[in-house]
Amino acid sequence: MSEDIYDEYPSLTLAKEAGEQHIEPLKLGHRIKDIRAKLGITLEEASQRTGLARSTLSKIENEQISPTFQAMQKLANGLQIDMPQLFEPPKKMTASGRRDITRNDQGKPHPTQTYEHELLATQLSNKRMMPFKSRIRARSFEEYSDWVRHDGEEFLLILEGEVMFYSEFYEPVVLEQGDSVYYDANMGHMLVSLSAEDAQILWVTAK
Structure with missing residues (x-):
């Protein structure tokens, strides 16, 4: 895939296979912010892990700039995730009741x-x-x-x-x-x- 595509489109649209209905566009910056939030790390910690400037990460997460392919590689490596995880569409919450028990010292x-x-x-x-x-x-x-x-x-x-x-x-x-x-x-x-x-x-x- 050409690296230029990431500069041209702030948010990449994911679609199902040909003939199927399109899903909601994925805002890549929001996806990255969501991943970082789930990891429980600050922008400063994410900057140290990825080698990307804190200001750059903030602009990416707020959809002010789009990450280059190299930046996405650094994000995937630094956050210890597979690059395809960056493009997973947001999951819709359908459960009406959820529960998660964490035992003492088992977090x-x-x-x-x-x-x-x-x-x-x-x-x-x-x-x-x-x-x-x-x-x-x-x-x-x-x-x-x-x-x-x-x-x-x-x-x-x-x-x-x-x-x-x-x-x-x-x-x-x-x-x-x-x-x-x-x-x-x-x-x-x-x-x-x-x-x-x-x-x-x-x-x-x-x-």
Whole structure:
């Protein structure tokens, strides 16, 4: 396939075989954002994994630019998926009742430099919320290269320990066990543990 086609069309249209009804156009940027959200990683983490600039990834996800074939290869390699997964049409939700139980310490581990995430309810696709538990490894603001930002809104509850919650437009605030905060995730934010042991939190991200 010619590489130029990806520059000409921001969203590639997928169709069933000849003679069958066409399905909805696939917005590739939205698909990439959905994959990243399911992996529970930020734009900054996706940038580190793929080698693509954070600003470039943001523009791709928001359909402002279309990825080149080389960029798609980097995305597939960095996100550890097969390239055809980028072109899978969105699945329509038809179930009227869904359930996913995650036993204690049986979530999907996803460690990063500053957090140790445990992704919950990983069997469900097309979730409106993404719940996960995290241990906060960071002990200082300087351990972050930049603010953490991503689409949606976020809720966090302190399960164990004590943290300092930094946010871009507010003064830092200390949160202890049982405290919670709800905030716009597009606003820069980050956490550091203040307790001797890594603090543990419950995070819920909503689209």
